[in-house]
Amino acid sequence: MGFDFELILAMAFLVTGAFWVYDRIVYLPKRKVVLASMAAEARSALDKDAQQRLAQTPKLVVEVKSYFIIIAVIFGLRSFVVEPFQIPSGSMLPTLKIGDFILVNKFEYGLRLPVLNTTIIPTTQPEVGDVVVFKYPRDPSLNYIKRLIGLPGDRISYRDKVLTVNGEVVPKAFLARLPVSLNPNKEPVELYRETLGGLAYETYNSYRFTPNENDWVVPEGHYFVMGDNRDNSADSRSWGFVPEGNLKGRAFYVWLHWDEFLSIPSFKNNGLIE
Known part of the structure; x- marks a missing residue:
C-alpha cells in the first residue's frame, strides 16, 4: 500500500x-x-x-x-487546479527523467471529487498522445504516469517493437543509438521520434527482446497507456487498461529536476511536456 x-x-x-x-x-x-x-x-x-x-x-x-x-x-488547488508530482522511475524516458518534478492539470478531463475521483463537471476528453497521471488500477493509493495510446474501442498491437493503432503503424523516425552511460536501465538504447495523434515525442527501444507482445481491444470506459521507455515500462501491456474513473489529469510542465536529496536542484530541463 x-x-x-x-x-x-x-x-x-x-x-x-x-x-x-x-x-x-x-x-x-x-x-x-x-x-x-x-x-x-x-x-x-x-x-x-x-x-x-x-x-x-x-x-x-x-x-x-x-x-x-x-x-x-x-x-483546493491540488484537488481542482494543479497538482505536483515527482517522477520516481525511468518508464517515461526520455520524455521525463527520474527526479523530474512535474505539474498536472487537474481540470483537463473534468472537475472531480477529491479522493473519490468522481467527475462532477465534465470538460474535455482525453486524447491519444496525452501524458496522463492516474490511479494504478491494482492499487489506487499509487499514482502512475504514462502516455495515452488507445481510446475506448481502439485496437492496439505491439510486436517486434512496432506499435499499431486501429491497423495503422504509428510512424517513428530513428534518431540515434545511445550508450549505456546515458540510460539508467544500464543498457544501450535506440532513440526514436514517434508521432501519434498529431503529436511528436521521443521514445526509447532497447536491443533486447520485446516484452509483452500482444493485441488488445480497449473496452468502453477504459484507456490503453504505455511508457515512452517502451521496453522498460510496466504499463497496459502487463497489467491491463486504465478505467476512466482512475484518471487524475494531464501532465503539462516540468518545473524542477532533483536527482537525489544531497544533489543540487536544477531548472535546466524546465518546459512543457510533449
Whole structure:
C-alpha cells in the first residue's frame, strides 16, 4: 500500500474544518461579547492570539482551527487546479527523467471529487498522445504516469517493437543509438521520434527482446497507456487498461529536476511536456 497523500490531506481538511466551524458557532460569539464589554484601550492592547483565547476558548480549538485556511487553499488547488508530482522511475524516458518534478492539470478531463475521483463537471476528453497521471488500477493509493495510446474501442498491437493503432503503424523516425552511460536501465538504447495523434515525442527501444507482445481491444470506459521507455515500462501491456474513473489529469510542465536529496536542484530541463 502506498502513501496516499491525497487522502491524508482530505482528512486534515475535514478535521481542521470541523474545528473551525465549531469555533465559529460556539466560541466566536462569546469572544465578541467579551471584546464588546472591554474598553477600547484594553481591546487595542490585545494581539490576535490573545483575542483568540478570550471566553475560555480551549487551546486545542485555537491551534487546530488556525491551520484550516492554509490547508483549505492547498487542498483546493491540488484537488481542482494543479497538482505536483515527482517522477520516481525511468518508464517515461526520455520524455521525463527520474527526479523530474512535474505539474498536472487537474481540470483537463473534468472537475472531480477529491479522493473519490468522481467527475462532477465534465470538460474535455482525453486524447491519444496525452501524458496522463492516474490511479494504478491494482492499487489506487499509487499514482502512475504514462502516455495515452488507445481510446475506448481502439485496437492496439505491439510486436517486434512496432506499435499499431486501429491497423495503422504509428510512424517513428530513428534518431540515434545511445550508450549505456546515458540510460539508467544500464543498457544501450535506440532513440526514436514517434508521432501519434498529431503529436511528436521521443521514445526509447532497447536491443533486447520485446516484452509483452500482444493485441488488445480497449473496452468502453477504459484507456490503453504505455511508457515512452517502451521496453522498460510496466504499463497496459502487463497489467491491463486504465478505467476512466482512475484518471487524475494531464501532465503539462516540468518545473524542477532533483536527482537525489544531497544533489543540487536544477531548472535546466524546465518546459512543457510533449
